[in-house]
Amino acid sequence: MPLAEIPLCVWRKRSRTFVFQGQTIRYWVAGQGEPLLLIHGFPTASWDWHYLWQPLAQRYRVIACDMLGFGDSAKPLNHRYSLLEQADLQQALLSHLQVEQPVHVLAHDYGDSVAQELLARHYEARIVVASCVFLNGGLFPETHRPLLMQKLLLSPLGWLLGRAFSREALVKGFQRIFGPQTQPSESELDDFWSLVDSNRGPRIMHKLITYIPERRVQRERWVAAMQRGDVPLRVVDGAVDPISGVHMVERYRELIPDADTVVLPGIGHYPQIEAPVQVLEHYLAFRTHLVLPPRKVACS
Template sequence: MPLAEIPLCVWRTRSQGFTFRGQSIRYWTAGHGEPLLLLHGFPTASWDWHYLWAPLTQRFRVVACDMLGFGDSAKPPDHDYSLLEQADLQQALLAHLKIDQPVHLLAHDYGGSVAQELLARHHEQRLEIASCVFLNSGLFPESCRMLLIQKLLLSRVGWLVGRSFGRDDLVRNVSQVYGPCTHPSESALDDLWSLIVANRGARILHKLIHFMPERFAQRERWGGALRQGGVRLRFINGVVDPLSGAHMLQRYREEVPDPDTVALQGIGHYPHTEAPVQVLRHYLAFREQPLTYIPQKVAWS
């Protein structure tokens, strides 16, 4: 049975706000139980999780925000955007919600890198992560592949490329990363575009894209966080994704001890919107396994 969609217009009415370092951040929270933090990808927003939102909130206390520079959150034009700061934002949001118990992570793409930093902080006893599940993410940057638009945004003329980026460009690039039978509808594409251009977001795409070299700069720290153990991990991967599909899954299996992986055949870069029923099934099966992490005393910062 397909999962019910939450229309973007409804999703937006359910958002709440808080201030992070002087910037307005929109966030969503619902449900009860163990906290589950959802981390979205580039260049989209937390609405990516809308198919999974209701079934997850029936089991967990679910939290998600549009990260700084994304969706309906602030997009300051002169800001130096950083994955490390986005991890700070997630910790600030948890503190704002007075969540001080171990947190479970479900992360996609850009959010996967934020999750890696949070795992590194867990190993430094700066917060406590109970488990982490990745959807298609650039976990090992040397295995990442890039679209032409991403290379152009990283170039000297990236600012101009971002300003000229339009809905047709979004459609052209999205068509390259979805599975052959799972392309989004025109209505969904309209909604994705509205999230990108909210608060004049196209003008900062060339700044947000610098997460790609940042991944290389943090490669040892973030790869080490995956190899260190102590936190239960799973990688659910849409294998036909040209960015971080089967090749990233293979690299994960080579790098991570005793890897727990799921390969979704025919699915591309966005498993949670292309195959939400499968993702939900595999996620809940993961959560039903006995927890093996050892609680630790944490110094929050």
């Protein structure tokens, strides 16, 4: 049975705001129970989770924000954007909501890197992460295959290309990274573009894209955290994603002990949009396994 969507206009009306380092941040909260932090990707926003929002809110206290520079949150022009700062933002949001319990994390794309930073901070005793599930993202710089537009945004002409970024450019990129049978509708593309374009977003895209070299700087620290094994991890990955598809999963299996991975055939870079029922199923199975009682061992 397909999951019900939340129209963007309805999603926006449900947002709340708080101030992070002088900037207005949009966030959403629903449900009760263990806190589950949803972290979105580049270049979109928390609406990416709208298919999963209600089913997850029936079980957990779900929390999400449009990160600084994304969606309907502030997009300051003269600002140095950083994945580390976005992790600070997530922790500030949890503090604002007075979340004191260990937090579960479900992340995608750019959000995977923020989640990796939170995982590293867990081992530095700066936050308590209960579990983490990664959807398609550049967990390892050596397997990340950026689109041409992303490469150009990193170039000296990136500022110019960013300002010229249009709905047409977004459509071309998304057509490449979504699965061949799970392409976004025109209505979805309109909504994705509305979130990118909000608060004059294209003018800062060349600043946001600096997350790609920042991943390389943090690579050893983040991979070491994933290899520790104390925090349960799972990867749910769209196989045909040209950026972070099955080739990334293969590297994950090489580097992470007892790797827990799920590959979704025919699905591209946005599994939570392309195959939300499957993502929900695999996420809930992961969480169920976490709370199973210990097996009884018979002794003679």
